[in-house]
Amino acid sequence: AFKNKIVKKDRLKFQSLAGPIEAYEEEDDLIKIKMPPIDICKLDQSLEIQNNHIEYSYIDSGVPHTVIELEHFKLDDSLKELSRNIQKSDVFGDKSTNVTYISTNSGDSKKEVVIQSASFERGVFDFTLACGTGAVASAYYVFQKLNQKKASFKVQVPGGDLFVEIIGNQPYLIGPAEFIAEIELYI
Numbered sequence: 001a002f003k004n005k006i007v008k009k010d011r012l013k014f015q016s017l018a019g020p021i022e023a024y025e026e027e028d029d030l031i032k033i034k035m036p037p038i039d040i041c042k043l044d045q046s047l048e049i050q051n052n053h054i055e056y057s058y059i060d061s062g063v064p065h066t067v068i069e070l071e072h073f074k075l076d077d078s079l080k081e082l083s084r085n086i087q088k089s090d091v092f093g094d095k096s097t098n099v100t101y102i103s104t105n106s107g108d109s110k111k112e113v114v115i116q117s118a119s120f121e122r123g124v125f126d127f128t129l130a131c132g133t134g135a136v137a138s139a140y141y142v143f144q145k146l147n148q149k150k151a152s153f154k155v156q157v158p159g160g161d162l163f164v165e166i167i168g169n170q171p172y173l174i175g176p177a178e179f180i181a182e183i184e185l186y187i
Contacts, residue, residue: 003179010024010025011023011024011025012024016062018035019036019062020036021033021034021035026174029176029177029178030174030175030176031175031176032173032174033132033173033174034170034172035061035133035136035171035173036062037169037170037171038059038060038061038136038169038170038171040058040060040064041057041058041059041060041140041169042057042058043057043141043144043145044057045057045058047086047089047091049082049085049089050085052082054068054082054086055068055069056068056086058097059137059140061133061134061140061171062133064092064095064096064097065097065099065100065119065133065134065137066092066098066099066100067100067102067138068099068100068101069101069103069104070101070103071103072103073101073102073103073116073118075101075127075158079120080120080126080127083099083120084125087099087120087122098119098120098121098122098131098134098137099119100117100119100120100131100134100137100138101117101118101119101120102116102117102138102141102142103115103116104116104142112154113142113151113153114153114154114155114156115138115139115142115153115154115155115156117131117135117138117156117157118131118157119131119133119157121134128158128159129157129158129159129160130157130159130160130162130175131157132162132173132175134157135157135162136164136173138155139151139153139164139171140164140171143166149167149168150165150166150168151165151166152164152165152166153165153166160175162175163175
């Protein structure tokens with residue numbers, strides 16, 4: 001929209017199912033998106049899935065995310081099966097949940113905290129290359145654990161790097177916007 005001059009400003013606001021979204025054009029072809037504020041954050045929850053005790057946090061970053069911290073970040077078929085079972089759990093009701101796995105390089109708030117994150121998305125029923133609300137939920141989880149009022153995080157998703165800034169309960173998602181294709185439909 002910015003490159004094709006669809007909008008005449010360096011700012012764009014649009015309505016989504018998660019609520020109003022604002023986008024800002026930044027330097028180096030980066031776009032900064034003001035995401036919906038985090039209103040629901042339940043840390044340190046637990047649930048039993050097929051005789052496995054699962055520790056998780058529930059964060060609604062526009063859509064529901066069950067955030068699970070892994071000691072060693074490795075996505076495999078066992079996590080797909082676990083994710084499907086979590087999504088079927090009565091705990092999350094009919095709306096289900098995205099399941100986001102994370103791992104961090106450091107718990108020291110004086111160093112840059114890099115988060116590895118991947119989301120098993122409801123409706124897709126698989127891991128995706130990038131989930132913006134998952135990156136935000138991951139960063140917000142770490143933000144809460146570090147007990148800060150403002151922080152920035154680098155979030156490595158399978159499709160590349162995203163950046164999340166958080167001020168209070170207001171997250172901003174920052175990343176590249178790349179032109180992929182132009183499509184014409186004739187109806």
